[in-house]
Amino acid sequence: MRLPRAPRLPLPAWTATLTWKAAVFITVMCCALAALLGVLVHVSVTRQTVGEARNKALDRLMDVTRMYEAGEQLPPGSGLDPPQLPASLRALAVSGRRGTLVDDDNGRPTMWAAGPADGKALAAEIDYTQSARTINGLDKAILGSSILAIGATLLVGVFAVTRITRRLHQTATVARRIDAGDLDARVNDPRTKDPSRHQDEVATVAGALDTMASTLQGKLLSEQRFTADVAHELRTPLTGLHAAAELLPEGRPAELVRDRVRAMRSLTEDLLEISRLDAGSETVDLDLQQLAPVVERVVRGSVASGTAEADTTVTVVRDACVETDKRRLERVVGNLVANAHRHGKAPVELTVHGPVVTVRDHGTGYPDYLLDHGPQRFRTDAGSKGHGLGLTIAVGQAAVIGAELTFSNAPDGGAVARLELPEYVDLESPAGEGAPNGE
Numbered sequence: 001m002r003l004p005r006a007p008r009l010p011l012p013a014w015t016a017t018l019t020w021k022a023a024v025f026i027t028v029m030c031c032a033l034a035a036l037l038g039v040l041v042h043v044s045v046t047r048q049t050v051g052e053a054r055n056k057a058l059d060r061l062m063d064v065t066r067m068y069e070a071g072e073q074l075p076p077g078s079g080l081d082p083p084q085l086p087a088s089l090r091a092l093a094v095s096g097r098r099g100t101l102v103d104d105d106n107g108r109p110t111m112w113a114a115g116p117a118d119g120k121a122l123a124a125e126i127d128y129t130q131s132a133r134t135i136n137g138l139d140k141a142i143l144g145s146s147i148l149a150i151g152a153t154l155l156v157g158v159f160a161v162t163r164i165t166r167r168l169h170q171t172a173t174v175a176r177r178i179d180a181g182d183l184d185a186r187v188n189d190p191r192t193k194d195p196s197r198h199q200d201e202v203a204t205v206a207g208a209l210d211t212m213a214s215t216l217q218g219k220l221l222s223e224q225r226f227t228a229d230v231a232h233e234l235r236t237p238l239t240g241l242h243a244a245a246e247l248l249p250e251g252r253p254a255e256l257v258r259d260r261v262r263a264m265r266s267l268t269e270d271l272l273e274i275s276r277l278d279a280g281s282e283t284v285d286l287d288l289q290q291l292a293p294v295v296e297r298v299v300r301g302s303v304a305s306g307t308a309e310a311d312t313t314v315t316v317v318r319d320a321c322v323e324t325d326k327r328r329l330e331r332v333v334g335n336l337v338a339n340a341h342r343h344g345k346a347p348v349e350l351t352v353h354g355p356v357v358t359v360r361d362h363g364t365g366y367p368d369y370l371l372d373h374g375p376q377r378f379r380t381d382a383g384s385k386g387h388g389l390g391l392t393i394a395v396g397q398a399a400v401i402g403a404e405l406t407f408s409n410a411p412d413g414g415a416v417a418r419l420e421l422p423e424y425v426d427l428e429s430p431a432g433e434g435a436p437n438g439e
Contacts, residue, residue, distance in 0.1 A: 052131075081121050291355065337359060405419050
């Protein structure tokens with residue numbers, strides 16, 4: 001039976017940053033390098049220190065052996081089968097070989113040397129305390145210097161990486177500003193200004209982003225100028241065409257001509273409005289408005305003008321006072337209602353719930369491209385009437401008045417447009433209620 005895997009604990013967001021990863025990498029590499037160098041130095045110095053002590057012990061053993069063979073009295077620290085002699089070294093000497101061993105003699109490090117003598121072990125000892133202190137001091141010095149080296153390297157590495165990540169964050173911030181519509185945003189990395197100066201990878205990315213933004217801005221400005229120029233140039237002949245159509249004798253052909261002229265004039269006005277929105281030249285005239293009466297008035301006007309049908313209902317859950325531009329608000333709501341009737345299916349339901357206006361139809365819903373990327377001018381579903389400018393203008397005007405317009409599809413079918421405006425709250429009112437109608 002296969003046991004289920006335990007769920008992974010989510011790591012904090014800061015662990016995904018390049019600075020943290022670089023710090024961990026530098027720390028691990030420094031620790032590995034310090035450990036490797038420390039081991040090499042420790043082994044080398046220990047081998048040298050132990051070798052010197054071993055030679056001294058063997059030299060002392062040779063002196064003791066000569067004295068033993070001459071029948072002289074053995075000096076202190078030597079003897080035949082001393083009780084402190086380690087058993088392993090004793091066995092080695094009894095077997096006929098000489099050897100050395102470091103052992104602890106009553107808390108004192110001692111280097112023993114032993115050899116055979118008449119079937120017994122003749123041993124001599126020397127004080128190993130100074131050698132042990134040397135090795136311990138060396139180990140502490142290696143550890144302390146390693147910690148200092150790791151800390152210094154980590155600080156320098158993090159400082160260098162932070163400079164790079166700061167430039168990357170600046171580049172990302174500029175990219176987000178461009179994505180939000182600020183086409184004047186540039187990184188302006190100083191490394192990209194001087195051709196004789198070598199560029200690193202970050203400067204290359206920053207320069208490419210600035211070049212892309214400049215090219216994109218130029219193309220968009222060219223398109224905006226083209227749209228505005230075409231719309232302006234069409235107004236004069238359309239005005240003459242409209243006057244000429246009014247002089248035609250009454251009849252079906254005259255009605256068809258007038259209807260097409262009205263459609264062309266409406267399209268031209270929409271293009272002019274879009275060009276003004278693209279240019280950012282629109283100014284708002286803010287005033288306090290009760291939201292429900294404005295919505296009801298837009299619906300009545302849409303029904304009267306024929307852009308909306310009679311089965312358009314308005315439900316007020318809670319009215320709210322909003323500070324907005326009434327003309328632009330009416331334009332947004334009117335376009336949403338007209339779009340619901342043109343591309344959706346009746347009944348069309350409008351709901352006012354505080355500062356939020358919801359427009360819903362019962363058609364097939366918004367297409368996927370609109371939900372993913374928002375309205376696109378001159379793009380509609382196959383077989384649909386219109387030019388895709390109504391929702392584009394609604395989004396632009398909503399942004400001008402500081403409202404948020406979102407699009408979705410209802411679970412049981414139908415398109416849903418949600419317009420949320422900033423609600424006005426009178427802080428001086430005891431109940432915190434909205435101000436009265438500012439019309």
